[in-house]
Amino acid sequence: MNQSRLTPDEWRETARLVSLDEADFPAGRHAFHREELMNFIDQDTRSAASATTPTPAPTAPARRRGFMRPLIVIPAAACSLAVIAAGVVTLTGSSSGNESLVAGPALTAQVGAGTAQGVPQLLNQISLAAAKKPAPTVRAGQYIYIESQVGTTYEKTVDDKTTVVSDGIHRRQTWRSTDGAKGWLIDPAVFPPGGGTIDHINEKGEIEPARLGGPSYDYLATLTTDPDTLLAKIYKETKGQGNSPDQQAFTTIGDLLNESMPPADLNVALFRTATKIPGVVLVKDAVDAAGRHGVAVARLDETSGARTEWIFDAKSYTYLGERTIQVRPHGGDSGKIKPGTILYTSAITARQAVDEMKQVPSSAA
Numbered sequence: 001m002n003q004s005r006l007t008p009d010e011w012r013e014t015a016r017l018v019s020l021d022e023a024d025f026p027a028g029r030h031a032f033h034r035e036e037l038m039n040f041i042d043q044d045t046r047s048a049a050s051a052t053t054p055t056p057a058p059t060a061p062a063r064r065r066g067f068m069r070p071l072i073v074i075p076a077a078a079c080s081l082a083v084i085a086a087g088v089v090t091l092t093g094s095s096s097g098n099e100s101l102v103a104g105p106a107l108t109a110q111v112g113a114g115t116a117q118g119v120p121q122l123l124n125q126i127s128l129a130a131a132k133k134p135a136p137t138v139r140a141g142q143y144i145y146i147e148s149q150v151g152t153t154y155e156k157t158v159d160d161k162t163t164v165v166s167d168g169i170h171r172r173q174t175w176r177s178t179d180g181a182k183g184w185l186i187d188p189a190v191f192p193p194g195g196g197t198i199d200h201i202n203e204k205g206e207i208e209p210a211r212l213g214g215p216s217y218d219y220l221a222t223l224t225t226d227p228d229t230l231l232a233k234i235y236k237e238t239k240g241q242g243n244s245p246d247q248q249a250f251t252t253i254g255d256l257l258n259e260s261m262p263p264a265d266l267n268v269a270l271f272r273t274a275t276k277i278p279g280v281v282l283v284k285d286a287v288d289a290a291g292r293h294g295v296a297v298a299r300l301d302e303t304s305g306a307r308t309e310w311i312f313d314a315k316s317y318t319y320l321g322e323r324t325i326q327v328r329p330h331g332g333d334s335g336k337i338k339p340g341t342i343l344y345t346s347a348i349t350a351r352q353a354v355d356e357m358k359q360v361p362s363s364a365a
Contacts, residue, residue: 101188103165106153107342111327114281114298114307122282123297127271129317135264138353143175143182144217144261145361147350148321149289152189153343155334162334164341169289172346174198174259175357180216181207184357212237212252220262225269231276243303250277250299254310258322261351286311288321290347296323305330306343321347 138144151169155162173186173195186195200208200216210219212234224230234249242248253270256262262270274280279299286296286309296309305328311320326341337343352361 101167101170103156104168105166106164107151107166107169107345108340109287109323109325109342111307111325111340112283112285112296114283114300116281119280119282119297120275122295123271123275123280126297126312126317127268130264130271131268133264136261136353138178138217138261138263140178142353142355143177143357143359145350145352145354145359146174146259146261146348147360148172148259149347149349150187150189151289151342151345153337153341155336157334162336164334164336166342169345173360175354175359176216177357178217178353179207180210180214180219182357212256215256215260217261217263220256220260220266223266225265227269227273227276230269231273234273243301246278247299247301247303250274250280251308253277254308254322257310257319258346258348261353283309286323288323288347289345290321290349292320292347294320300327305339319348321345 149169150172151166153164153166156165167189170188174183176183176198180200183198183200184195185191185198190196200214202208208214210216224233231249234252235245238248238252239245242251253274256270274297277299281298281300283296283298285293286298287293288311293314294311295314296311298307298309300307305326306324307327309323309325311323312318313320322344323342323346324344326337326339326343329339330337350361350363354361
C-alpha cells in the first residue's frame with residue numbers, strides 16, 4: 001500500500017495497524033514538522049466531521065509534499081499515524097489549516113564548508129558556556145513556552161505540475177505543561193488564527209508516557225547526564241528510525257535542543273553526548289531563521305544529501321536555532337530540490353516557564 005496517497009480516513013485506519021516505533025522517517029524529508037503534519041490531518045478530519053453538507057472538491061487541488069522531520073512533539077493519540085512520514089505525503093482539500101500562509105519562493109542560502117577539525121573543542125566550549133548559564137526555574141503545574149521563527153521549503157503539486165515553494169518565515173508559539181499532558185500551538189502553517197491543542201492524552205483520557213521522541217519537562221529531568229549512557233539510550237530508543245543510527249541520534253539531540261527546555265545538567269550533557277556521534281562537523285558560518293549568523297555543529301545525511309545544522313552565537317555560544325540545508329544533489333520527489341535549498345529553518349526567540357497556557361512572557365510580548 002502506498003501510504004503517501006491515503007485519505008485522512010485511511011490514515012486513521014492505518015493508525016490502528018502501525019506503531020510509531022515501527023515507522024521509518026527518512027531524514028531527507030525531515031524539514032517539515034511531524035507534529036504539524038498530524039495537526040493538518042486532525043484539522044482536515046475535524047472539519048469534515050463537523051460539516052453539515054458535503055464540501056465540493058476543488059477543481060485543481062494543491063498537493064503539498066512535505067519533507068518530513070521526526071520531531072518530539074506530536075499529539076500522542078496520533079503518534080502511530082506518523083508512519084506515513086516515510087513516504088511522500090499528499091494533502092488535498094481546502095481545510096488543511098494553513099490558508100493564512102501563501103506559498104512563496106523556496107528558501108535558499110549559500111552552502112558553507114564543513115570540517116571535522118575543531119568539533120570536539122567547539123562542543124566543549126558550548127557545554128562550558130551552557131554550564132555557566134543560570135539554571136531555569138520550573139515549577140510543577142507550569143508550562144514551557146517556546147517562541148520561534150520558522151520556515152519550510154516543500155514541493156507543491158497543482159494539476160500534476162510540481163514546484164518548490166516555501167511557507168515563508170513566520171512566528172511559531174508553543175506551550176506544554178511540565179507533565180506533558182496539555183499543550184497549545186499557534187502556527188499559521190498548522191492551524192487557523194488562534195492555534196489549536198497539542199495535548200498528549202489518549203482516547204481513554206490517560207496521559208501518554210513521555211519518551212525521547214515525545215518528552216515532557218518532567219521526563220527530561222529523569223534522564224541520565226552521563227554522555228555514554230545517554231547516547232546508548234538514544235541509539236536503543238531510536239533503532240530503525242532515520243537513514244542511519246548516527247544520523248537519527250544527531251537528529252534526536254537536535255530536536256531536544258530546538259523545541260524543548262532541557263534541565264540545565266541535561267542541556268550540558270547533550271552537547272557532550274554529541275561529540276561521540278561520528279560524522280559531526282563544524283560549519284564556520286550559518287544563518288538562522290531570524291538572520292542571525294553563528295557557528296554551527298552539523299551532520300550530513302549521506303542518503304538524502306541534506307545537512308542539519310545546530311547554530312550557536314560565535315561569541316557567547318548561546319543556541320540560536322537549527323537549519324537543514326540541501327548540500328548534495330538529491331532532487332526530492334520532483335528532482336527540483338537543488339543544493340542550497342533550505343528545507344527547514346528555525347530561530348528561537350524566547351524560551352521560559354510561564355504559569356498559564358497561552359501566557360506570553362513580557363520579554364516576548
